[in-house]
Amino acid sequence: MTEPQAVDLSIEARWIVPVEPHGVVLEGHAVVVDGDRIIDLLPLADARMRYVPRERVELGEHVLMPGLVNAHVHNPMTLMRGLADDLPLMRWLKEHVWPAEARVLGPEFVRDGIELAIAEMIRGGTTCCNENYFFPDVQAATYRRHGFRAMVGLPVIEFPTPWAASPDEYFDKGLAVHDDLRGDALIGTSFAPHAPYTVSDASFERIALLSDQLDLPVHLHLHETADEVADSLRDHGVRPFARIKRLGLVNERLIAVHMTQLTGSEIADCATHGVSVVHNVESNLKLVSGLCPAEALLRAGVNLAIGTDGCASNNDLDLFGEMRTAALVGKIVAGDAAALGAASVLRAATLGSARALGWGDRIGSIEAGKQADLVAVRLDDLETQPIYQVISQLIYVAGRHQVSDVWIAGRRKLAARGLDGLDTADLVARARRWRERIVGA
Structure with missing residues (x-):
């Protein structure tokens, strides 16, 4: 039996919308990432047999979609x-x-x-x-x-x-x-x-x-x-x-x-x-x-x-x-x-x-070989219930406040709504100073 492959990350989501193929919604699947790239998109049971991730992220009531x-x-x-x-x-x-x-x-x-x-x-x-x-x-x-x-x-x-x-x-x-x-x-x-x-x-x-x-x-x-x-x-x-x-x-x-x-x-x-x-x-x-x-x-x-x-x-x-x-x-x-x-x-x-942008071979869909630019959206709020069609729910009901996690090139930039490497208080303070300069100029 083939030994499971060690990888950096496996993201398991209730739903995955890969965008390519068009209009497809996958349930009970995982996206496997190594380095900055997606290496696999497959059913959850198969992912757990084939890969040993250094980090596993379980998103029980989320949609995982391309950034x-x-x-x-x-x-x-x-x-x-x-x-x-x-x-x-x-x-x-x-x-x-x-x-x-x-x-x-x-x-x-x-x-x-x-x-x-x-x-x-x-x-x-x-x-x-x-x-x-x-x-x-x-x-x-x-x-x-x-x-x-x-x-x-x-x-x-x-x-x-x-x-x-x-x-x-x-x-x-x-x-x-x-x-x-x-x-x-x-x-x-x-x-x-x-x-x-x-x-x-x-x-x-x-x-x-x-x-x-x-x-x-x-x-x-x-x-x-x-x-x-x-x-x-x-x-x-x-x-x-x-x-x-x-x-x-x-x-x-x-x-x-x-x-x-x-x-x-x-x-x-x-x-x-x-x-x-x-x-x-x-x-x-x-x-x-x-x-x-x-x-x-x-x-x-x-x-x-x-x-x-x-x-x-x-x-x-x-x-x-x-x-x-x-x-x-x-x-x-x-x-x-x-x-x-x-x-x-x-x-x-x-x-x-x-x-x-000329980057269609690099980003824009969840496919093996593409960069791991990924976004998780929570759909368990009462405002997004019940769910009949996942993609329709993303467009007509969900809002940006429901984005929970974000990865760019395999690196996590947002975790449970918390930003990595950006001081929000400092950003707000600087924005207010610029307002004073612009209004007072």
């Missing part, structure tokens, strides 16, 4: 949560956000905002994010220090900021960050041009060339509002999507964020060229930016991801809330109660978001 992947964030902006609410996008940006950033933006602001965001994300079941902000070197160092998985955007914008003074400097400093992060186990890089209305044709052409040479994603706000489309028609003679297509950016590396204003031909183009679309439903609702045709994108075969956007416009990093809103709004937009079903929304927030 959520937030496909669009501006995490330093957690420090601007609630700064300017109930305003349309351009007034919000020009009259409040950009002036506040001009006063306080710097390495310390970025570090403290990201640390606050990491704590919030872990407690909400998010194990990876796609970042779009300034000082990517500080971002990367902060995420790495806390063992959090992140795609760090290399910002490009035409006006000067404390990070860079000119387009050339944005590129030079961004490429230096990319070189420093080559081969990092947790941190990747993308190009992050802000938006068509803040980036020139010359910069977009340079990004297209470098993205192709370096095989880097391009993380771009696109077709966020009707005004953006109208302004592009006035200034460039074409819609923003057509403009960036002409400049060579419509391909499988494009992470198109918002996409609330789409024609049928643009949806078909996204499918044909492998574009990923990030749905940010709550931010879009709050800023009245428009409604992404998420179900139409899925039906066309477009990879759909989910993001929260930044805390200054959402105002949280709660992907459980985002999934529920996406499912409900998606039905109204499609005029179909079956649209954006629970399993499809969960897939978008896990494997769909992972694929958008």
